Amino acid sequence: MKYLLVHQDEDDEDEFWGRCAGVEGMFVDRVPPPREVLTLRGCDPEGLLRDALMPNGESTALLGDVCVEVWDEEQPLQWWSLLDCVVITHQSNRDDPALVDVVVGAGVEEEHAWSHTLPATPRFKLFAGPTRTPGSAGHCLAVDGLFVMRGAPAPTPMRLVGCEPAEPMLAVLRRPRKWDRDWVGLWALDRTGRVMYRHNVHLRIETARPSVLGCGLLDIRLTDGGDDRPPLLARPIWETWYRGAPTTRNQWAALSAQGRSEWLDLTATGMNEQGPDRSDDVHHLDGTYVTDMPGLHCAMAEALVGPGGYYGREWNAFKDCLHGGFGVCAPFTLIWHDADVARRALADEIWDTEKGLTYFEEIVQLLESFGVTVVLQ
Incomplete structure (x- = not known):
């Protein structure tokens, strides 16, 4: 079973609603507007x-x-x-x-x-x-031509394959229309049972039929699987993470900028599991593959909290992490190897338009403002 169905009750407590072997329609490319x-x-x-x-x-x-x-x-x-x-x-x-x-x-x-x-x-x-x-x-x-009625894009269905519903989910299946404005969490698991991604879907159930997998399981078709599903290119990235959280550096290096962003999304699931903050350490950032902004944050997280760790996905989240609570806080020393790779690659990414700072320069300045000693090599 690769997915859990989890519902949050009125007290914000997670309640187990079932599990399923697979999901068809989890990965969907966004359809551009006409x-x-x-x-x-x-x-x-x-x-x-x-x-x-x-x-x-x-x-x-x-x-x-x-x-x-x-x-x-x-x-x-x-x-x-x-x-x-x-x-x-x-x-x-x-x-x-x-x-x-x-x-x-x-x-x-x-x-x-x-x-x-x-x-x-x-x-x-x-x-x-x-x-x-x-x-x-x-x-x-x-x-x-701006003020015209534009229809919403057609929803893309999702099918839960090999679903074993618990009693709360069985109650939904008995009276599906009562629940079609509610939602349920769909949690993807790796092979160790660790939650690697959380996604919410509305309980608009079209059909619930005996599963193609047999064994008394159900296949449940939802009218709409949600707007924020990962794109198709994320599927092989998920397969890598399904084998377990990464333990070696730079497994993201061969990915495109969008693929690296999807990698960062998977790191965020474990952001609250990184232990107490450490400081005064020396961290080494491998800048060999920092050729875009997502790559910078992939390498930064690996340098500070290790492979598969989370330390922000963009500037604002990175700044939040520097305040503490994510495994590392200032003061510390960051030795940025091959820093010129990022300096050149991000030369056109102007982040501070008033000062004319690039994203690379802004990240260095932000680190230093928190008391981090940055050594560019």
């Missing part, structure tokens, strides 16, 4: 958008993801993401030739359904760029 054509009217472009409208051999019409915020006089009311945004064409605005109308193609995601009345004089602010705080891309007077 492409749309929108017109940014009356634009005063800045940054990447301005560069895209004045091609010079280096600029590009590919803007990446663009954030559009609609503001009243004081604050943003709503925002949208224009995913993989591409400039199609542009021309001078008819009412004000100093401004420009820009036609773009993009997939549109909105934070939540629009529920405001559009202000009398709305302001549409644009942001674009690869940094943590995207740079301004200017503003515009209106966005044609």
Whole structure:
């Protein structure tokens, strides 16, 4: 049995609801939103958008993801993401030739359904760029095609295979509609029985039938397995972890940046099991494979708490760990071997836009601000 079914009761206590041999539909690639054509009217472009409208051999019409915020006089009311945004064409605005109308193609995601009345004089602010705080891309007077109804993507079902339900789960199966707004935890186990991942699913049960595995087990089909399931590329990473928590360094090194992020997600499950904090030790970071931000955090965690350990997945979580409670706290010494690998690889990852610091420089500065002695070699 590779999965447990666990429900949290009214007292926040975990209650065993059953177990199952497998799950089909645990790994699902996110379906991108359909492409749309929108017109940014009356634009005063800045940054990447301005560069895209004045091609010079280096600029590009590919803007990446663009954030559009609609503001009243004081604050943003709503925002949208224009995913993989591409400039199609542009021309001078008819009412004000100093401004420009820009036609773009993009997939549109909105934070939540629009529920405001559009202000009398709305302001549409644009942001674009690869940094943590995207740079301004200017503003515009209106966005044609933005305020339309967009249907939610069709849910992707999940099937619990070879399920052995406990009595609480049997009660759900007897009256499934009563529970379709509730949820249950689906905990993945490694072969030692350790929990390696936790996922929540709604109890919207379509069918419950005798299992293909026999033995009195059930196969239960859920209408929707949830929005935050791991992508398909995570499946072989899970297989590695299924054999047991990693005990050797750099097992993540051959993975892509996205694969390394999935690796970090698996380390987070055991974040509260790393023992009391130690300090004043010397730690060695192998920087050979630190070629992206997830790789930095994989190597950092291995240096501080060992293979498979957790010490943050990004800047904010890393800062939280430095406060203590995750196995290591300052002061300590970190010897960062082959630091130039990360310095070069993250040179374009500007984290502090005001100071112009890269992600690598910001991490070093953060460590030093907590009293860590960082030796770059």
